[in-house]
Amino acid sequence: MQDLKTGSHLKNVNATVTVINNLTANVGAGINKGTPNRDFSIFKNISAPTGSFSVTDHFLQAGTHQIIARINSKNNIFSALASFNVIVLSPQ
Secondary structure, eight states: OBOTTTOOBOOSEEEEEEEEGGGOOOGGGOOSSSOTTOOEEEEEEEEETTSOOOOOOOOOSSEEEEEEEEEEETTSSOEEEEEEEEEESSOO
16 A cells, blocks of 8 residues: 555555455345355454555455455554455456
8 A cells, every 4th residue: 555645655554355246245144254155255454564465365256346445544544445346257
């Protein structure tokens, strides 16, 4: 993650990442990773002291999957929300 004004990496941030499989998740069904029908996965409290982080998840179906990331500074100076789609043609 970078500061758009300075280009420098943001330091000491935490992230929460939600992966919604095939954009059909029933988010009222629960918030635990690995729900019975694998509609979505949530990765919480990801520490990014240098501004970089990653998560590992397997896409079990072809289709469009939505990724939502919330980034918070540890000192609560800022918070950011991002969303993008990943198209999976053939799951591995």
